[in-house]
Amino acid sequence: MNKEEIFTKLNSIFRDIFDDDTIVLSEGTTATDIEGWDSLTHISLIAAIEDEFGIRFDMKDVLKMKNVGEIADRIAALAG
Amino acid sequence: MTLTSFSFFVFFASSVLCYYLLPLKFRWITLLVFSAVFFALSSSPFTGLYPIICILVTHFCSIKIHQNSPMNPGRARRYLTCGIIIILGMLAVLKYNGFFLLHWNVLAARIGLKGTGHELNWLLPLGISYYSLLAIGQMTDVYRGMTEPETNLFKTALFIAFYPQLTAGPITRYGEMREELFTGHPFSWTNFTHGLQRMLWGLFKKLVLSTRLALIVDGVYGDVEVYNGFYIWIAAGLFMLQLYTDFSGYMDIILGASEVYGIKLPENFRTPFFSRSVQEFWQRWHITLGAFMRDYVFYPLERSRFMTHMRRFFTKAFGRKTAGKLTTNLALLCLWLLIGLWHGGAYKYIFGWGLWFWLCLVLGQAGEPCWKKLRVFFKVRTDSFSWHLFQSLRTFLLVSIGNIFFRTGSLKAAFRAIRLGLTTAVNPWVLFDGSYTRFGLSEKEAVLIAVGLLVLLLVSVLQRSGSVREKIDRQGIVFRWALYFLLIFAVIVFGKYGPDYDPADFIYRGF
Incomplete structure (x- = not known):
């Protein structure tokens, strides 16, 4: 799976979770750029990503991934 | 010691x-x-x-x-x-x-x-x-x-x-x-002086403010049948301030002492009374406990096999977004009950510092569409100072209600205090008629509390735009030393010692 496909799917998940159709993700998008991305929604977001891509992040990933670029990199590594 | x-x-x-x-x-x-x-x-x-x-x-x-x-x-x-x-x-x-x-x-x-x-x-x-x-x-x-x-x-x-x-x-x-x-x-002169300054500020909060606020709070909660109505709510607010000056003062002494050795410990408070929601309050109050509970309880619980099955079940029934909210709120309930229990094995903690805050969070979130309609109806300007002030006061009130459970002897006593606060005579004039003297406070001490709280507010406002100690460092030598001597003088002269002074009496030390 290439980065572009990952970003397309991520964009759709983010829009769904944060109820905002204007979200356009980039590598550097962080929690401060998206209203409502806090520690509570972070975990729902992670679960939705895992379900969508059929992967499982370990806890280190969950705690350390700080922007969308890092999330996409881990997805690429885990999804192969 | x-x-x-x-x-x-x-x-x-x-x-x-x-x-x-x-x-x-x-x-x-x-x-x-x-x-x-x-x-x-x-x-x-x-x-x-x-x-x-x-x-x-x-x-x-x-x-x-x-x-x-x-x-x-x-x-x-x-x-x-x-x-x-x-x-x-x-x-x-x-x-x-x-x-x-x-x-x-x-x-x-x-x-x-x-x-x-x-x-x-x-x-x-x-x-x-x-x-x-x-x-x-x-x-x-x-x-x-x-x-x-x-x-x-x-x-x-x-x-x-x-x-x-x-x-x-x-x-x-x-x-x-x-x-x-x-x-x-x-050895670093900056660490040394900044550490000592912070310890001094912690002593001021504890010895000048917290111990005096405790007199009124103890007096009211000692006999809620007599001190009912508005007294209960004033005491709830003052206990919030007492708890803050006590615990954050303690933290200032701890972080300041560590800084003297050159060791930087993480902050536990970040001007919590400016919080505009209960959720934000908990991101600014006892920060390291909240972060610990998030990383070692909430996240593992949310990612447990049981929760994953629940989320999948809810997703089929209600869709991804609602499923996420339902499982998050379930995990949050466990988290808040644990936070309550951590404070002590008593229902007053489990309810007042557990269930109550969970309810505030869940109702705040679930009611958001309704609150949004009300904001539109009343043409609220959400970026205005008055709206932010209202939100901060509302948060203060909600947290203070939780604190009634923290302060009273039992769950039953807390409900009794709230009932007496709501159902007895409306007596707001107790704020202005010198009623504080009933609790052993002199007029001068009441003025001292008021001035001390204003200083606290000023420092909190300054903290929002960066380190206050660095701001002081940029001032002239006369101003700086005048300030240090004033604070030392305040702690020595106005610090509440006397025969009732008990240095062991830090509230959070009991945990």
């Missing part, structure tokens, strides 16, 4: 002298020795056994977890589980045995069995609620691969028992603290 006693300052000065007289690489040993002395002087010798067990378990399990992690994750997990059970087992037996026995006896009576046992009146070891969390955090971080285990037993001992944070936190992470604690820090 507590951090506001004279003996502590003698102890602290000796430790600083020894610390800086020794070569850099031995400085952590000074801290370890002084931490052991501090523990010995602050609690009964028998209770020293528990931190020793905690240190040995943490050290041994961390190494075993690391050795087994790559090749045998199942065994690593068993070591982690075993370590956590021992640490939590000690905490449960020492802190919560009365709470558990009470329920067991009630249950036993219901099913026709003979209730067993009496409450174990063993001494609760100093700081056990804090160092237990440090130990669990260290083992879990090693298991998660977020940090290497410590190979030197004495360094593990220092991390668990570093004396400034031993009694009330902050709850630190091993990965963040290893450099801070074990790399000896060269």
